Amino acid sequence: MQRTFRRAALAALLIAVGIATPALAREPEVPSGREQIQLSFAPLVKRASPAVVNIYTKTRIRTQRPSFLDDPVFRRFFGDDYMRALPRERVQNALGSGVVLRAHGLIVTNAHVVRNADEIQVVFSDKRELPAKVVLQDDRYDLAVLRVDVGDEPLPYLELRDSDTAEVGDLVLAIGNPFGLQQTVTSGIISAVARSGSGVTESGFFLQTDAAINPGNSGGALLTLDGKLVGINTAIYSSSGGSVGIGFATPSNIVARIIEVAEKGTRLTRPWFGIGVQRVTPDLAQSLGMARPQGVIIRAVAADSPAARAGLKVGDVLLTINGQPVDDEAALRFRLSTQPVDATIRVRTIRKGQEETYVVKIAAPPEVPPRDRTQLTGRQPLTGVTVMNMSPAVADELAIEAGQGGVIVAEVPQGAFAAQFLKVGDYIVGINGREIDSVSTLRTMVSSQPDRWSVSVRRDGEVRTFNFRG
The missing domain is CATH 2.40.10.10 (Trypsin-like serine proteases)
Structure with missing residues (x-):
């Protein structure tokens, strides 16, 4: 009885000084008016929606006529007028959305919305329709910038948030x-x-x-x-x-x-850092003495690259760029892509268990060696194929890693013999047992006329060899 009395007295004291125990906490209040329960995004939508547009595209696609239409008997039966009346192309319509980001008429959308379009029409929330032209298209990020002519009347637009x-x-x-x-x-x-x-x-x-x-x-x-x-x-x-x-x-x-x-009015260029990396796995983190997996380990540093000049080395674990975490290759590409060429970035790393910070001035990817773009000719298995010397600049254009040099396949024509075993992005690494280190070497090799051909190709890290008769 005495213990119960003490508890009641303590509760009364807490209430007196304004401190309630959980059991004695005040009950939630029922809303007393509409303004206490009304929640709406309507004011935000009214401000923002005029800057979001609808995009309609038309693409004319040439159609292939069936081969039987060229049969003389068929043409004689139906007549030339009928043949001329057959449609030789069809129109493909597509739709998407876009966002006005500049009052003078710059609109951002996805590249796949306007890819190969012959006509682009932009429809605004006030029902206006204006033709648009593509100013910039970058398929790597699936983004495109359109321009519409609005005269002197500014468009409503959205601001960007970090x-x-x-x-x-x-x-x-x-x-x-x-x-x-x-x-x-x-x-x-x-x-x-x-x-x-x-x-x-x-x-x-x-x-x-x-x-x-x-x-x-x-x-x-x-x-x-x-x-x-x-x-x-x-x-x-x-x-x-x-x-x-x-x-x-x-x-x-x-x-x-x-x-x-x-x-x-330029092309989007991802700044060159000059490193190849891989994600730090749990096993790799344990071997490096790290408490947990984080960052990416540098497995290659290009000579005379921004990374090399700053002092970064193979084996360093890159943790952050400008304070933002970098946990895989995609994060590294993204962090670099948000920086302009010639920007200075701060890189935090771990080297032999010690944290280090480096200041790196990134640069435009150099075209070293020159690409020497060449279409191969002659009687040989690679006839019609277009090749280039690999360089950081070429790698940036093709959206691939620039960690390896050599000769890369830039184009393979449809119907070419080489299309049976080659595709864009392959590296030609050997011809008849000789290493191919440049387009010049490759031209020399294909100009010969051996009885048999042996073509070695590197694809996805694996080398495959294809043999043909001369």
């Missing part, structure tokens, strides 16, 4: 033109940042969201609640073609670089 400030759990809105419907808004959260390995674009680096994204949303806006653009909706993960709550948006920091380059 995508590195986005966090998992942030509320976002997706605005676009799904399935050809009028402008549609969906809401969700950012499900993951720095999502890589999706294989959607060359960068493979995205913001993931569960806001509903469907066909036609491509190129539309992903907005944070401050009304700024944090990403361009690019792709979805789906087995049915519809939204299953896994959508990917290209981060706004890449979009910012695309717009900057488009305004200058």
Whole structure:
């Protein structure tokens, strides 16, 4: 009885000084007015939606006539007028979305929305329709910049938010033109940042969201609640073609670089660092004495590269660039892509268990050696194939790693004999037992007329040899 009395007295004392025990906490209040329960994204949508546009494209595709139409009996039966009336091309229509980022008429969308289009029409929220031209298209990041002529009347546009400030759990809105419907808004959260390995674009680096994204949303806006653009909706993960709550948006920091380059009228060039890396696995982390897997280990450093000049070495573990984590190859490509050429970056590494910081001035990828682009001719297995010397500049254009030199296949014509065993991106490493280190050496080798040919090709790290009669 005495213990019960003491508990009651303690509770009374806590209440008297304004401290309530959990059991005595005040009950939640019922909202007393509409303003306490009303929540709406409508003001944000009204401000942002005029800057999101619908994009319609037309592509003329030439059709191949069946061979039987050229049969003389068929032509005599149906007549030449009928033959001339047969359509020789068809028009393919497509739709997508875009975002106005400059008042004078620059619009960003996905490259796949406008790829190979003969006509591009932009429809604004006020029902205006204007023709557009492609200013810049970069297939590596699946982004394109369009320009419309708006005269002296400025367009409503969106400001960009630093995508590195986005966090998992942030509320976002997706605005676009799904399935050809009028402008549609969906809401969700950012499900993951720095999502890589999706294989959607060359960068493979995205913001993931569960806001509903469907066909036609491509190129539309992903907005944070401050009304700024944090990403361009690019792709979805789906087995049915519809939204299953896994959508990917290209981060706004890449979009910012695309717009900057488009305004200058140049091509997007990813700065050259001059290293080859691989992800640090648990086994690798243990062998390096690291407490946990993090960063990427440098497995190659190009001679006279920015990395080499700064003092980075093979075996260093690269942790961050400008304070942002780099945990795989996609993250490294992304971090470099957001920097202009000749920028200075701070790189944090681990070397022999000690953390080090390096200041690196990145540069444009050099074309060393010169590409010497050549189409091979003559009576030999590689006739018609176009080849180039590999260099960092060529690697940047082809969106491949520049860690290895040699001769790379740039083009293989349809119908060429070589198309049976070669494809773009292959390295020709040997002809009849001789190493091929340059286009000049390859030209010399194919000019001979041996009885048999042995062509060695490196593809995906494996060397394959193909043998032919002369």
